[in-house]
Amino acid sequence: MAGTSAAKGSGKTAKGSPEANAEAETAAALSKGRRDQPVPLTNDAKAPRTARGETTRRKILDAARAEFGSRGFADTGIIEITRRAKVALGTFYTYFDSKEEVFRALVRDMSEQVRLAVAPALAEGRGTLEGEERALAAFLDFVGKQQQVYRIIDEAEFVDPEGFRRHYESTAERIAERLAEGTAEGHLAEPGGALSAEVRAWALMGMNVFLGLRFGVWGKEDPAEVAAAANRLLREGLKAG
């Protein structure tokens, strides 16, 4: 399973051309993101102490993303990662404790990337539902280009269960907040209670994830059209009349 629509804040994070060099761009965005928040869960002992080290670490991380994203965790060897990163095998272990650890770092990265990919779209829409529609379109677009997202976040269920859960729980929470806001503003119907509110958020997330898989990764229909169709369902439901 992979990412889905995301947060409100930092709508200006991605300002440049939304297309070019997605990977590099996100890497940059991520770096910024990291400085915004304390980002605790990194291994201090292995943190680079020089600029050169920082560059190397990033090269490894990027290579790992590409490799895990295309071959999967089990079929990717450290050698392949370092070969792609153009560093020696041992260099990997200068920055990461194990294969699992890079993967974990990557899950955080990807989770954040998804959030950043949809954030601007959310802000654009007038009204909650329009925001969600645009976010879904942005998400479809994003996963179409970054298919690694799915492979990595889905595989986290097995390799990094905590990261996996964290990703979906925090995503659902952000959705829930947006829906609550929409309700407060009177655009959305009241949920029946707390459980109902949570059900709505998870249902919406599930929708998005599966539409992303079907129409972003496996097929490439027009994101806007798919988002529009989904939004109709979301607005009015299925019932006739």
Add this chain to the structure above:
Amino acid sequence: MAGTSAAKGSGKTAKGSPEANAEAETAAALSKGRRDQPVPLTNDAKAPRTARGETTRRKILDAARAEFGSRGFADTGIIEITRRAKVALGTFYTYFDSKEEVFRALVRDMSEQVRLAVAPALAEGRGTLEGEERALAAFLDFVGKQQQVYRIIDEAEFVDPEGFRRHYESTAERIAERLAEGTAEGHLAEPGGALSAEVRAWALMGMNVFLGLRFGVWGKEDPAEVAAAANRLLREGLKAG
């Protein structure tokens, strides 16, 4: 990602104590399911030729389900499977060509299992949406007891991509048929076109899968309540008034 709503029947999949001995019970259920339909085996050359062989094959398959379901594909060894099945290591290869092959057989089984688990519920409901509601409740109930379902079908994305895709595509197709039927009967609003119809089916499936993860596997809220809340969203959408 895991299974979702499906085909015909009762709703009380498990009649005994709802919690206890989930594994054994399901194994039995599965065996029944298997007898309903021959369950196409991939490898004829290794098909058991005697009754004793049939029993051994089943023991291995059941053991594999339990092991893969709890440790995942990579962390499960053939030895562990045969140990649990109480057969010798070499016996495994009398019935399966490789570790991947058992897994594939298992994916088919689980996919079928999900279908059978919700089928009775679907038939009970009066009207398409009521059927879907009961099916979701049955599904939540099922995955609560059979958490292996998720682990196995989700991991198929990496180990058996064809099986993974087959599962979701056929599930979505069945949903689409039901929705088409409901539209024909006038209960449901017309979709805007073919794309829209498919979007609806995938959206519904995604909803179910994620609600299953959140409220069936991770948490154990009352399936009926969750299903009711989800159904409200499905019927009327989110829009106020």
Add this chain to the structure above:
Amino acid sequence: MAGTSAAKGSGKTAKGSPEANAEAETAAALSKGRRDQPVPLTNDAKAPRTARGETTRRKILDAARAEFGSRGFADTGIIEITRRAKVALGTFYTYFDSKEEVFRALVRDMSEQVRLAVAPALAEGRGTLEGEERALAAFLDFVGKQQQVYRIIDEAEFVDPEGFRRHYESTAERIAERLAEGTAEGHLAEPGGALSAEVRAWALMGMNVFLGLRFGVWGKEDPAEVAAAANRLLREGLKAG
């Protein structure tokens, strides 16, 4: 530092020609020894289940003794052991959990071998001190042929500290018993007390071990002469007159 003089019992353990094929012989003796005592500390899960397996395990053990004995623990690789044993690399792990584990098994073996090598000599002597003299001669002879003994028991201080300690403590205990007996029989002077008795045993053991190193391993003086000289010291001390 390695083994030294040893026990009373089982004086008939080694009946054959005391010279030929020391290694094979001891292996046999050991096997017998093992059956006498329950020998608990072996890994059951890896115990051979067939005669063929038993043979293979012994081949590995013998190869390990030769390799560790000549290159030392650190400089011996599993590959070298299996190459010498003429089995595949993986076969090693069918019988032992790790490099450390074979080593531990070997320490037990060698400790026992030392005991068996001197036991007959002890029984031969008339009187405690004469027994000790003959035991030392036998020991010098033994370590001259089995230099691995020293390398393995000495290295146990680092690789298998428990085994190391067990070896020396049990050896010292056996010596202490013999001295106590000699005292009871009136051949030996009373020790001043418990501490004194223990000091005597350890002193005697230390003497033997170092004489073994100097005159058995490094140089090859006549064992009988060395033993005689040592025994004179032991009997009468150094004091003039």
Add this chain to the structure above:
Amino acid sequence: MAGTSAAKGSGKTAKGSPEANAEAETAAALSKGRRDQPVPLTNDAKAPRTARGETTRRKILDAARAEFGSRGFADTGIIEITRRAKVALGTFYTYFDSKEEVFRALVRDMSEQVRLAVAPALAEGRGTLEGEERALAAFLDFVGKQQQVYRIIDEAEFVDPEGFRRHYESTAERIAERLAEGTAEGHLAEPGGALSAEVRAWALMGMNVFLGLRFGVWGKEDPAEVAAAANRLLREGLKAG
């Protein structure tokens, strides 16, 4: 097995609280010892050329002693040594050619240390045997505080065989000289010949080493008492009457 009795002096090697801060104290003692004699360095090319360099070299050596002494040679990495010494990894190679080389330097140091620790005691005693008794007591005291001595000298058997042999041969030689002196002075019985004289020296050394292990390192009985008991054996032997 490690060092043993040696050369000249006081007996109260450690005057402060006999237990506390053993390590620091000995480091100081060592430094002193080193200044007494230049301590021949193996590798001139890497000899420090400045005072700062001299300090750094010493920090590394002290750290190496502590690490090798507690973890052993194989389990100690250069990183751990430099970390403890608070210098950068690369600095190590400014002063030593290899891991083996520091170890060799350390073996020399420790060997010398042992000699210095017992030297004062030897001088105190009136008569050879009394000197030996005091030396043994000093030795027991010393190894009780400096357990690294054993670990390092014993491990030299594998890492620095020449150093190992040199240590014991020169120690034995010194003992032999003292015994010869005692014989010349008429305190000690004549040995039967050259072999006999050497046997006496090695036997005495072995005694001391093992008593040091048993009563200095593993257990902490009163050094004076142990030494007295050992000396009784040495003076009069074991024979009754």
Add this chain to the structure above:
DNA sequence: AATGAATGAGTTTTCATTCAT
């Protein structure tokens, strides 16, 4: 059919050593 011993390619990880700054 069933057994379990044997195989060896493949992987991860470590760590002494080098070297540019």
Add this chain to the structure above:
DNA sequence: GATGAATGAAAACTCATTCAT
């Protein structure tokens, strides 16, 4: 002199698969 990033050979260990019995 000091630093720490980079290197890659080496080694332990795993495990799916084969095969003789």
